[in-house]
């Protein structure tokens with residue numbers, strides 16, 4: 001389907017061949033073993049429902065995908081590409097599960113980690129000497145810092161390091177990091193790709209080059225031996241969610257841009273972080289941590305919960321998590337904009353901000 005736009009491909013990718021009488025959707029394949037005589041004989045190494053999802057996401061990213069039990073399992077699989085004692089350079093504000101995993105690997109003596117401010121390209125370049133892997137996110141979560149991807153990819157490759165780019169916040173509709181030179185793209189498909197807050201799932205995608213195919217084989221072997229495989233039902237749900245990805249990303253992105261503009265004018269908001277695309281925002285509110293918690297408690301439409309990328313809008317003070325780095329402001333709220341009516345969302349948020357910070361009016 002190379003001539004179709006991504007908006008069309010999310011609807012049709014990964015469907016079975018059009019055989020008369022057969023279903024238009026791939027079935028949920030529930031079998032742990034297969035009749036002998038074919039390459040896949042046991043379901044830890046492959047499953048037709050995963051394959052449909054992998055074909056779809058791989059096609060959208062322009063590479064070859066593998067699916068995992070969660071986004072963090074996909075990140076862990078990529079870290080397995082680094083030799084014992086190897087050096088990983090990572091954003092200091094990377095997703096907190098990723099920083100937590102890196103810290104645990106470092107404490108165990110498996111990896112050495114150098115954290116960087118990803119917006120300071122020259123400083124990142126300096127730290128790449130002797131590195132094996134550069135971890136990037138298209139925008140960091142929740143600080144929404146944006147790395148200069150092509151520049152850092154070039155520097156990492158010159159230093160002999162692989163580049164993993166977590167594109168969870170961007171989806172293949174907004175960014176395709178393989179085209180910008182990244183070696184492995186990672187998704188927490190739990191978020192936008194699935195889109196309904198009802199499934200955990202991860203994906204890696206590697207390029208259709210000799211080097212990319214070699215990485216794919218290493219990752220496949222790792223998945224089979226470590227067993228961080230998704231359930232077939234989860235893969236099916238993710239593929240079902242993917243069908244509406246373009247609609248969801250377009251509506252949520254439009255609403256997020258509009259709400260970001262309104263927020264800059266609200267007296268209870270000190271700073272708005274909005275990377276200019278996607279549906280994630282972060283705001284710093286007056287009144288410190290307590291003021292921020294009051295905003296979360298005062299919303300009725302925005303769901304006060306962790307995670308992002310669902311159809312429902314979510315709000316959360318990130319520092320309520322002990323793993324969140326102290327350089328993330330106490331009063332920072334992460335807003336994941338969903339697909340509800342924009343006016344309804346703004347009315348609920350504005351009233352929560354008014355109530356929580358009345359003195360600023």
Ligand SMILES: *Cc1c(COP(=O)(O)O)cnc(C)c1O
Pocket residue numbers: 070071072073095097098137141166168169187188189190191200201202
């Ligand atoms: C949620 C998230 C992850 C981890 O994914 P899980 O599916 O929760 O394991 C990784 N990276 C980013 C950017 C995320 O938002």
